Amino acid sequence: VGNGTTMVGLYLGFLEAYKEGYASRIPRFIAASTLHANQVVESWLQGRLTPVVVLPERVRETPVNEPLVAYRSLNAEEALRALYETKGRAYAFGDEELIEASLLLRAVEGIxxxxxxxxxxxxxxxxxxxxxxxxxxxxVVTGKWLRRR
Structure with missing residues (x-):
């Protein structure tokens, strides 16, 4: 999760489908991001119902984690609501873990x-x-490596 926009959109879609009778339940939502640099995940890890302040000077942005860095997430409140209302979870990972997962996904699934x-x-x-x-x-895997010509 970066700003939480995709997660919130998916949650609202499932919520509407449930209310209209097209879904029997709303799935649990799980947020994943980078360590110490994402307002949604940091808030959830601290057990907060409202977004916590993530100080920009403490954020270590790298080429690997840059898409996940959001010390002020656009949809933090709504994303936290989706996590709590679905009894979801949030996790944070370091660059090495992110790279290893990307290589594994490519090797095993061709993604x-x-x-x-x-x-x-x-x-x-x-x-x-x-x-x-x-x-x-x-x-949900949203970003892919692009081949440069």
């Missing part, structure tokens, strides 16, 4: 994703370790 996008796969792994959930699991 060429940015390391930041592969954070979804890492979060899914952690969630399964903690919860042992039943049913289908979906990881």
């Amino acid at each position: 060429s994703s940015l390391p930041a996008s592969s954070s979804a796969l890492l979060a899914l792994r952690e969630f399964v370790r903690e919860e042992d959930p039943e049913g289908p699991l979906v990881a």
